Amino acid sequence: MKTLSVALEGNRSYPIHIGSGVLGDAQLLRSAVCGSKVLIVSNATVARHYLSWVREALTDLVVDELLLPDGEAFKTLQTWEGILSLLLERNHGRDTTLIALGGGVIGDMVGFAAACYQRGVGFVQIPTTLLAQVDSSVGGKTAVNHLLGKNMIGAFHQPQAVLIDTRCLATLPAREFAAGMAEVIKYGIIADRSFFEWLEGAAGQLLAGDSEALTYAIERSCAIKARIVAEDETEQGVRALLNLGHTYGHAIEAEQGYGNWLHGEAVAAGMVLACRTAVLRQQMTEAELERVIQLLLRFSLPVTGPRTMDADAFLPHMRRDKKVKAGRIRLVLPIGIGNAEVADSVTEETLREAINDCGRCAS
Amino acid sequence: MKTLSVALEGNRSYPIHIGSGVLGDAQLLRSAVCGSKVLIVSNATVARHYLSWVREALTDLVVDELLLPDGEAFKTLQTWEGILSLLLERNHGRDTTLIALGGGVIGDMVGFAAACYQRGVGFVQIPTTLLAQVDSSVGGKTAVNHLLGKNMIGAFHQPQAVLIDTRCLATLPAREFAAGMAEVIKYGIIADRSFFEWLEGAAGQLLAGDSEALTYAIERSCAIKARIVAEDETEQGVRALLNLGHTYGHAIEAEQGYGNWLHGEAVAAGMVLACRTAVLRQQMTEAELERVIQLLLRFSLPVTGPRTMDADAFLPHMRRDKKVKAGRIRLVLPIGIGNAEVADSVTEETLREAINDCGRCAS
Numbered sequence: 001m002k003t004l005s006v007a008l009e010g011n012r013s014y015p016i017h018i019g020s021g022v023l024g025d026a027q028l029l030r031s032a033v034c035g036s037k038v039l040i041v042s043n044a045t046v047a048r049h050y051l052s053w054v055r056e057a058l059t060d061l062v063v064d065e066l067l068l069p070d071g072e073a074f075k076t077l078q079t080w081e082g083i084l085s086l087l088l089e090r091n092h093g094r095d096t097t098l099i100a101l102g103g104g105v106i107g108d109m110v111g112f113a114a115a116c117y118q119r120g121v122g123f124v125q126i127p128t129t130l131l132a133q134v135d136s137s138v139g140g141k142t143a144v145n146h147l148l149g150k151n152m153i154g155a156f157h158q159p160q161a162v163l164i165d166t167r168c169l170a171t172l173p174a175r176e177f178a179a180g181m182a183e184v185i186k187y188g189i190i191a192d193r194s195f196f197e198w199l200e201g202a203a204g205q206l207l208a209g210d211s212e213a214l215t216y217a218i219e220r221s222c223a224i225k226a227r228i229v230a231e232d233e234t235e236q237g238v239r240a241l242l243n244l245g246h247t248y249g250h251a252i253e254a255e256q257g258y259g260n261w262l263h264g265e266a267v268a269a270g271m272v273l274a275c276r277t278a279v280l281r282q283q284m285t286e287a288e289l290e291r292v293i294q295l296l297l298r299f300s301l302p303v304t305g306p307r308t309m310d311a312d313a314f315l316p317h318m319r320r321d322k323k324v325k326a327g328r329i330r331l332v333l334p335i336g337i338g339n340a341e342v343a344d345s346v347t348e349e350t351l352r353e354a355i356n357d358c359g360r361c362a363s
Numbered sequence: 364m365k366t367l368s369v370a371l372e373g374n375r376s377y378p379i380h381i382g383s384g385v386l387g388d389a390q391l392l393r394s395a396v397c398g399s400k401v402l403i404v405s406n407a408t409v410a411r412h413y414l415s416w417v418r419e420a421l422t423d424l425v426v427d428e429l430l431l432p433d434g435e436a437f438k439t440l441q442t443w444e445g446i447l448s449l450l451l452e453r454n455h456g457r458d459t460t461l462i463a464l465g466g467g468v469i470g471d472m473v474g475f476a477a478a479c480y481q482r483g484v485g486f487v488q489i490p491t492t493l494l495a496q497v498d499s500s501v502g503g504k505t506a507v508n509h510l511l512g513k514n515m516i517g518a519f520h521q522p523q524a525v526l527i528d529t530r531c532l533a534t535l536p537a538r539e540f541a542a543g544m545a546e547v548i549k550y551g552i553i554a555d556r557s558f559f560e561w562l563e564g565a566a567g568q569l570l571a572g573d574s575e576a577l578t579y580a581i582e583r584s585c586a587i588k589a590r591i592v593a594e595d596e597t598e599q600g601v602r603a604l605l606n607l608g609h610t611y612g613h614a615i616e617a618e619q620g621y622g623n624w625l626h627g628e629a630v631a632a633g634m635v636l637a638c639r640t641a642v643l644r645q646q647m648t649e650a651e652l653e654r655v656i657q658l659l660l661r662f663s664l665p666v667t668g669p670r671t672m673d674a675d676a677f678l679p680h681m682r683r684d685k686k687v688k689a690g691r692i693r694l695v696l697p698i699g700i701g702n703a704e705v706a707d708s709v710t711e712e713t714l715r716e717a718i719n720d721c722g723r724c725a726s
Contacts, residue, residue, distance in 0.1 A: 036689055081440060093687040118685045119506065119517045143482065148451035154482045155518060156424035195491070322481045324456040326399055
């Protein structure tokens, strides 16, 4: 087992435990809970496999359970309100602990419920999808969607601990595994060229579910994210780099209706669009772009947006992105492979050209 | 004009400007706004009197306005969601500023909307009621009500500035003025015996609307609150003292339906109940309790709960209080006048006796 630490100010630093068998270690989970009451939130699919492991670690506490409907379409204020109402009905106090057992949707909603219940209670993340393990469970971003935009309503609220068991990936559908790999590849592009190269070599092992390779890929991803989050908890600066591909990606998700494209799939296509934009601005070579595309394709990820989406479909969504400042679209762009920047000087002409170029690849 | 500062960690310290004419000083408000867009949230009653003052200070910005229905009954997730939807519809970015122009209901909801919109944007408090001026606008507590409890859903989110114009009190209904005085008196009881004595002497001037006396009363109240908030921003310890009378008071509000009793009225009756509890525990004299009652009566405030509420009506609500820890009711109790503590050892017997004693006074 590996343990990383997210180093935050105050007494809010927290550990990320990664490995095969983490969830079998009852003491690890029990020690992350402070009060005498717990609410475990999960969905039916995940609960069937893993809920008993979690329950067994908490036999000395009052444990409530809530199973939510599965999928991004339910990441709404309504579902979130249901969590809060249950906490009130069951008389949970400010010393309760919420446990998010599931993918990113569960983690984001439970985290946001923990952020707002009685102005903030503790929570523990047990991410069961690769995407949640390498991305949403680390860093304290919590949110729900709004009809007019993804993750538009939320809070920064750090968990007390993150427990990642690679065994959970054995039951993950292939398409969701690939979606998680999009974020793993992202860390290589924005921050670690040698990790990117390792991924190019280890793709076969990862696809075969090799436990050691998976643990290393998750550990490197979490370490890069933890370092960036510690540097910039509330996204005033460097943390924005984690959004490579997300401005384009969110536009795809919003346009196609949440849930039709997986988040990681939209990010994969969005990263290619961002790389294409970088090529047009001569801060990435065509050869590097091609390596990004080839690695994404190894994991069967999309490398273009939907055929029906032209620049006029992308731009209104991009103008609503949370990074927009004083009306200007701000875009994370790679600088070669292993480095990136936030650019606010990308002209609309360049954006349109990048979108059109990628559209041509698709047809 | 007086300017206090709430000293918080990071770059989050903010000024409180107090005086007659503060809202006429356009520069003061303009300098509290950072981005290029603003949403002013108010209600029709307040807007009629003061909205033009605010608008005039912001002529160089894009200003959206939203008038909400008036009253505690509308301090709901539904109203809050309406604020967030408007921000999205009008394409407000993360650099927007929300301005809360109104009483505590407006301030709490707008603050909570600012806390959650795109995971946190800036906001400015312009409290127009005495209660909001001395209490809810200072300290960063934001929230909405839930059917099962008051202020149960919210966040800690500090404003960028608080602007208090005593001229607003001229249009305030007498009953609401009195409700604000309950919180002013609270500061004397929990933290400042000489301020309590000053209030006993200055009650006539305050009731007559004397501007100098009002400014002093607000300034002392805000100074005491600012000191306590700076010491304990997220209510881990000393900040709980600000809740004197609130555990009993919230029970009254919840039982009677929000809005029938004003918050300050419920707090006034709740403070008497807390003082009575303190007398039973021999940490306050009967004579001190009598002084508290007499001062509250000077401002025509209630000094007992509703006649129909016995201990069995109070206790279920009190067990749901945010201060409850490990199932124990924790109560703020005065130690004489000018000092207070959080007690978690009050027996149910004592609670029942205090409630019954006060019930007898009422009949």
